[in-house]
Amino acid sequence: MAQNKKKSAKQTKSTNYRPYVRGFWILFLGGIASIVLIFLLASWGVFGKLPTFEELENPESNLATEILSSDGKTLGKFYNENRTPVKYEDLPQNLIDAVVATEDRRFYEHSGIDMRGTARAVAFLGSKGGASTITQQLAKLLFSDTPSSKFERVLQKVKEWIIAARLERQYTKQEIITMYLNKQDFLFQAVGIRSASKIYFDKEPIELRPEESAIIAGMLKNPRQFNPYREISKDKSLERRNTVLALMAETGKLTQIERDSLTAMPMEINFSPEGHADGIATYFREYLRAFMSDWIEQNPKGVDADGNEEYYNIYRDGLVITTTVDSRMQRYAEEAVTAHMENLQREFDRQNERNKTAPFRDITEEQAASILNRAMRNSDRWRKMAARDISVEQIKASFDKETDMRVFIWKDGAKEIDTVMTPRDSILYYKRFLRAGLLSMTPQTGEVKAWVGGINYKHFQYDHVKTGKRQVGSTFKPFLYATAIDQLHLSPCDTIPNIPYCIPAGEMGAQKDWCPENSSGDYGGMVTLKSALAQSINTVSARLMHRVGPRPVIDLIEKLGVDTENIPAVPSIALGTADLSLFEMVSAYSAFANKGVHVEPQIVSTIVDKNGTILYQSIPEAKDIISQESAYVTVNLMEGVTQYGSGARLRSGAINNSVYKNVITGHPYMFKNAIAGKTGTTQNQSDGWFMGMVPNLVSGVWVGGDNRSVHFPSITYGQGATMALPIWGVFMKKCYADEDLKISKDDFEKPENLSIRVDCSVPAEGNQGIDLPDELDF
Numbered sequence: 001m002a003q004n005k006k007k008s009a010k011q012t013k014s015t016n017y018r019p020y021v022r023g024f025w026i027l028f029l030g031g032i033a034s035i036v037l038i039f040l041l042a043s044w045g046v047f048g049k050l051p052t053f054e055e056l057e058n059p060e061s062n063l064a065t066e067i068l069s070s071d072g073k074t075l076g077k078f079y080n081e082n083r084t085p086v087k088y089e090d091l092p093q094n095l096i097d098a099v100v101a102t103e104d105r106r107f108y109e110h111s112g113i114d115m116r117g118t119a120r121a122v123a124f125l126g127s128k129g130g131a132s133t134i135t136q137q138l139a140k141l142l143f144s145d146t147p148s149s150k151f152e153r154v155l156q157k158v159k160e161w162i163i164a165a166r167l168e169r170q171y172t173k174q175e176i177i178t179m180y181l182n183k184q185d186f187l188f189q190a191v192g193i194r195s196a197s198k199i200y201f202d203k204e205p206i207e208l209r210p211e212e213s214a215i216i217a218g219m220l221k222n223p224r225q226f227n228p229y230r231e232i233s234k235d236k237s238l239e240r241r242n243t244v245l246a247l248m249a250e251t252g253k254l255t256q257i258e259r260d261s262l263t264a265m266p267m268e269i270n271f272s273p274e275g276h277a278d279g280i281a282t283y284f285r286e287y288l289r290a291f292m293s294d295w296i297e298q299n300p301k302g303v304d305a306d307g308n309e310e311y312y313n314i315y316r317d318g319l320v321i322t323t324t325v326d327s328r329m330q331r332y333a334e335e336a337v338t339a340h341m342e343n344l345q346r347e348f349d350r351q352n353e354r355n356k357t358a359p360f361r362d363i364t365e366e367q368a369a370s371i372l373n374r375a376m377r378n379s380d381r382w383r384k385m386a387a388r389d390i391s392v393e394q395i396k397a398s399f400d401k402e403t404d405m406r407v408f409i410w411k412d413g414a415k416e417i418d419t420v421m422t423p424r425d426s427i428l429y430y431k432r433f434l435r436a437g438l439l440s441m442t443p444q445t446g447e448v449k450a451w452v453g454g455i456n457y458k459h460f461q462y463d464h465v466k467t468g469k470r471q472v473g474s475t476f477k478p479f480l481y482a483t484a485i486d487q488l489h490l491s492p493c494d495t496i497p498n499i500p501y502c503i504p505a506g507e508m509g510a511q512k513d514w515c516p517e518n519s520s521g522d523y524g525g526m527v528t529l530k531s532a533l534a535q536s537i538n539t540v541s542a543r544l545m546h547r548v549g550p551r552p553v554i555d556l557i558e559k560l561g562v563d564t565e566n567i568p569a570v571p572s573i574a575l576g577t578a579d580l581s582l583f584e585m586v587s588a589y590s591a592f593a594n595k596g597v598h599v600e601p602q603i604v605s606t607i608v609d610k611n612g613t614i615l616y617q618s619i620p621e622a623k624d625i626i627s628q629e630s631a632y633v634t635v636n637l638m639e640g641v642t643q644y645g646s647g648a649r650l651r652s653g654a655i656n657n658s659v660y661k662n663v664i665t666g667h668p669y670m671f672k673n674a675i676a677g678k679t680g681t682t683q684n685q686s687d688g689w690f691m692g693m694v695p696n697l698v699s700g701v702w703v704g705g706d707n708r709s710v711h712f713p714s715i716t717y718g719q720g721a722t723m724a725l726p727i728w729g730v731f732m733k734k735c736y737a738d739e740d741l742k743i744s745k746d747d748f749e750k751p752e753n754l755s756i757r758v759d760c761s762v763p764a765e766g767n768q769g770i771d772l773p774d775e776l777d778f
Contacts, residue, residue, distance in 0.1 A: 063318030063610060064195075065292075067285060069327035070447070070605065074198065075281045078289065078314040082274060083191040085182040086205055088174040091193070094210040096177060097253035098217035102244050104134040105251060107177070111168045113161055132160075138180040139163035186216070187223045189275055200228060202272040210254070211262045214244040215269070228269050238267045281330050283453025283463045284603070288323065289314070291603060295616065318610035324447035324602050324618075328741060332734035333438050333450035340665035340727045341436050341455050342410040344703070347663045348434055351713060359432035360709040362684060371707060375427045399424040408433070408459040416459075430459070431706055437464030437582045438727060440699040443590035446599035446620045449697070450731075462706075469579040470704060473680030473720065474536040475689045476576035478592065479560075481533055481637055483553045484544045485756070486630040492530035492637050493760035499523055501542045508549055509570040516542050516575055519681075519715070528760060533637045534645025536679070538575055545574040559625045560588035560598050576680060585691060586700040592638070592676070593693045593748070596631035598623050628751045635693070635748050636758045638676035646679040646721045647690070650729055663722060666730035673745035679725060685711045685718020690725040692732070695744040701727045 064079030077084070100107045110133060132140070139160040167176060186196035193216070197205040201212055208216070218226050218240035228237040242263045249259040272279070276286075292314050300309040312319065352358040357368045376382055376399055385395045400422050407429065409417050421429065433455065440450040453463035462468060484490055500523060502515035516538040523539070532540035545553075550569040558564045567578045583601065591598040600621040607616035626634075641647045649655065653668040673694065680689030686708040691700045703723040705711055712718035735743045 062316045065314040065317065065319040065321060067281075067288065068320060068322045069281075069325050069330070070323065070449075071326055071328065073327035075323065075325065075327065075330075076276070076279050076285045077274060078292075079189075080315045081191050082189040082195050083182065084194045084318070085192060086178070086194045088178045090204070090206050091178065091181065092206050092208050092213060094253075095181075095193070095205065095208055095213035095216065097248055097251070098210070098213045098244050099134070099177065099181070099220065101247040101251040101253060102217045103137070103220055104132075107134050108173055111165070113164060133164065134180050135164040135167050135176055136160050138176060138183065139167060141180075141183045184220060185223065186219055187227055188229065188271075188273060195274065199272055199274055200269050202270040210248075210258075211241065211245070211265055211267075214241045214248070214262070215267065218244045228267060229271050234267070241267060277458040280327065280334060281325055281451060282457035283465065284323075284325060284330075284448075284451035286457070286461075287451070287453075287463060287466055288321070288603065292321070295607070299615065312609075312615075319615075320608045320610075322605045322608070324442075324445075324449065324605055325451060326449045326741070328738055329440060329450040329735060330452075332738070333440060333452045333731050336666075336727045336730035336734065337436050337438055337452050337455060338413055339730055341434060341703075342413065343665045344663060344723065345410050345434055347717060348712065349432070351717070352432070359428075359705070360707065361711060361713060363709045367709075371431075371709070372424065372427055375431070376424065379423070379427070381423055408456050414456045431710060433460070434703060434705055434710070434723075435460060435462075435464055436724075436727065437468065437702045438699065438731065439465050439582050439586045440697060440731070441586050441590055441601060442696060443594040443599065443693075443698050444696065446587075446590070446602045446622075447605075448601055448603050450699075451603075464582060464702060466581055466583045468702075469581045470687045470702060471576060471682040472578060472580050472585060473576040473682040473687060473689055475585060475678045475680035475691050475700075475720075476573065476578065476580075477533060477536065477541055478634055478638055478678055479557050479588070480541060480544055480548070480553050480574050481529070482592070482626060482630060482634040483548050483556050485633050485637075486556075486626050487548055487552065489756060490529055490633075491757045492528060492633060492640070493757050494529050495526040496529065496532060496540050496543060498525055498527045498532070498537055498539055501539045501546075503542060503546050503571045508546070509568065510572075514542070514571045516572075530637050530640040530760070531644075533678070534640040534643070536646060541574040542571065545571045550574075556625070557588055559623070560591055561600065562588055576682065582700050582702050585689075586698055589691050589693060589700065590698045591625050592631050592634050593695060593698050594631075595628040595749070595751075596624060596626040598625045629754060629756060632748065632751055632754065633756050633758060635676045638678055638693070639674060639748075641679065642671075642675045642677050642692075646719070647675075647677045647692070647725060649721065649725070650675060650677075650692075663717060663726075665726040666733060667726065669729040669733060671729075671732070674747045676748065677728075679720035681715065681719040684708070685713075685715060688718065688720040688723025690720050690728050692725075692728045694732075695746055695748055697735070697743055699728055699731065701725070703727070 062081065062083070064077040064082050064084055066077050066084055067075045069075050113133065113136070171179070181193040183192065184196075185191050186200070188199055190196040190199040193205050196216055196219075197203055197208060200215070201208065215228050215237060218237060219228075221240070224230070225233055226237045226240040227233045228241075245254060245259050245262050248254045249256055254262070276282075296312050296314070299312070301312050302310050304310050348359075355361065357363060357365055360368045360371065363371075376396070381398065382395055385398065402420050402422050404418065404420055405426060406416050406418050407421075407426065409415055435454055436452070437454065438450065438452040439448065441448050451465055453465045453467075454460040498518075500515060500517070502513045503510050505512045505514075518538050519536065527535070527537060527540065529540070531537075550571055550573055553573065554564050554567055554569055557567075562580060562584045567573060587598070587601050602618050602620055604616065605618055606614055608614055642650050649664065649667065650669050650671050653670060655664060655667060675692060675694060677690060677692040680691075681687070687702065687704040689700070689702050691698075693699075701724040703720075712723075716722070732743070735741050736745070
């Protein structure tokens with residue numbers, strides 16, 4: 001009986017466990033079912049639409065447009081997201097090894113989800129590493145919104161797992177790691193491995209060394225915390241780099257000796273930002289943006305499903321624009337502008353130390369105040385405050401309140417400094433800086449090779465190549481001389497009296513007697529046509545203008561690409577009273593170097609879409625404007641300018657005035673080859689020009705103030721030979737030093753049947769003077 005009771009008690013006790021066992025399995029299987037259900041519901045979009053990886057199916061969408069130089073270098077990009085993808089074969093193996101060793105050691109073994117890593121992360125609460133695989137991290141990059149709650153974070157994690165599994169089914173491991181690196185944001189507008197490589201090391205990804213790849217792989221964990229450029233994170237970046245190298249050694253991708261050697265190396269980067277105001281050719285890139293806007297308008301991509309025209313977008317369509325600009329020449333041009341303008345500005349500031357209206361001259365204090373007030377009203381500050389209905393009195397008062405600002409300064413090249421000043425004072429501060437422009441072009445093709453629109457794009461965005469138009473002074477005279485040569489068959493050796501000369505009122509549009517004076521004040525004797533241009537003798541220009549008339553000269557420059565709408569047909573244009581752009585001047589001069597043929601300037605060679613299809617290919621437009629003989633004789637005249645005229649210092653080895661020579665940057669130049677050129681200086685020394693030509697390159701330089709009243713007090717420093725010519729000289733010295741550019745040192749090609757005498761050492765047949773009508777009193 002007792003035995004039966006014991007047995008009954010055991011059965012009862014055993015029976016009591018069944019609810020718990022059943023409950024366990026219900027919970028366990030229910031949990032599994034719930035997880036499966038959550039994954040199913042998530043995959044069906046119940047918890048919100050899953051981010052599409054359509055972008056990953058076509059990894060070259062939503063891409064920056066890349067701007068290439070003619071020599072294949074990246075000048076810059078147009079982008080909302082600075083991303084230019086690379087292919088797997090363009091990635092160095094050391095980078096792949098670094099990323100796998102650091103982020104996902106079993107990357108090649110799992111199918112998107114690392115169960116061992118997940119179990120470890122759960123067991124140790126993440127203290128021994130996370131569980132996200134490279135594929136999961138790629139999936140995470142598809143989410144643009146940050147979860148606002150823990151529940152949303154859990155749901156997003158589920159979605160990441162689903163997407164990761166799909167990615168693994170659809171792509172190879174090589175494709176996944178390539179997409180992952182192309183999608184990562186490394187800060188400082190470096191989106192994707194190619195941008196990161198360019199911005200932090202100024203090289204292509206395939207060129208990365210192991211220690212550089214380790215830096216980039218280290219940033220994947222946290223690009224801000226382990227950033228090699230930020231001062232606050234440099235030490236952490238170095239420590240993280242060494243950790244990556246150690247992990248590479250653990251996985252057998254580096255030997256211990258290699259690891260120790262690389263760890264001992266200092267961390268070095270070559271930070272090369274790619275912002276819209278960074279890098280080289282900034283002014284050119286901004287003009288290119290406008291060019292592309294017009295091109296896109298005229299070249300629609302196609303028609304969408306609704307029958308509407310679709311247009312290319314330079315910020316996301318991944319176009320590749322190959323320009324005519326040569327990156328080497330562009331860099332030399334910018335270096336030449338920087339070197340001379342810093343030098344020239346120092347002298348300009350010195351001469352303004354006792355100027356009460358500095359930086360303005362020849363105006364009253366009231367006129368100076370008027371210039372400042374006008375600049376205030378044209379400023380962004382005024383416009384933004386006015387848009388908020390702030391009163392004029394309050395706006396004006398804001399210009400006199402000190403504020404923190406970062407301003408431009410010339411010091412060991414262009415730099416910036418932090419300072420405190422009022423907005424009014426900042427306007428005056430910037431007015432004192434002299435500005436500059438340089439354009440260089442191949443005359444035979446019209447290809448623009450270098451374009452410098454100012455001294456610093458970030459602080460002076462006005463482009464002095466294409467947008468700015470200023471009086472051209474004596475650089476206009478070759479157009480007058482070319483017209484006279486073409487019409488009258490003149491020779492550089494023909495002589496003309498250098499005496500005062502007037503065009504009477506009523507003739508050729510002159511409203512009063514026009515009697516130009518020589519800037520030197522020297523008169524008397526006979527001068528050759530070549531000497532007259534070399535010395536910029538105004539009386540000779542007046543005589544030539546009286547003979548040919550202003551209309552034929554205007555017709556000539558119009559054919560040479562100059563906008564003549566606002567140029568009056570009056571004699572004074574002979575001295576360069578017209579406002580022209582540097583772009584127009586270089587374009588027009590190019591025809592002289594190209595045997596009388598004008599080629600429309602070209603800035604873009606090709607435009608290619610992301611699939612490699614050519615959308616645009618430039619076809620230069622060429623027109624015969626003047627005879628080859630007239631063009632050659634005009635060039636011969638301009639050679640005299642650099643032989644014994646205002647441009648002769650290009651060949652000289654010494655300058656007499658020791659103070660003066662300190663402003664002639666780069667001197668002595670000691671050029672021995674054929675150079676045709678012309679200096680130009682406008683009234684009150686407001687503008688300095690130099691146009692210089694060799695057989696296969698025409699370059700022009702302008703220097704002046706933002707306002708015409710900002711100028712040197714004397715012609716000594718304010719002439720084109722001092723303000724502009726040194727930039728041309730430094731630029732050409734650099735170009736000649738780079739033999740790969742193949743800048744010509746040959747003579748200009750002489751026409752086979754030249755009928756005009758250009759060698760004045762050979763006696764002329766008959767009269768050597770100009771056979772002009774008696775009424776012109778030659």
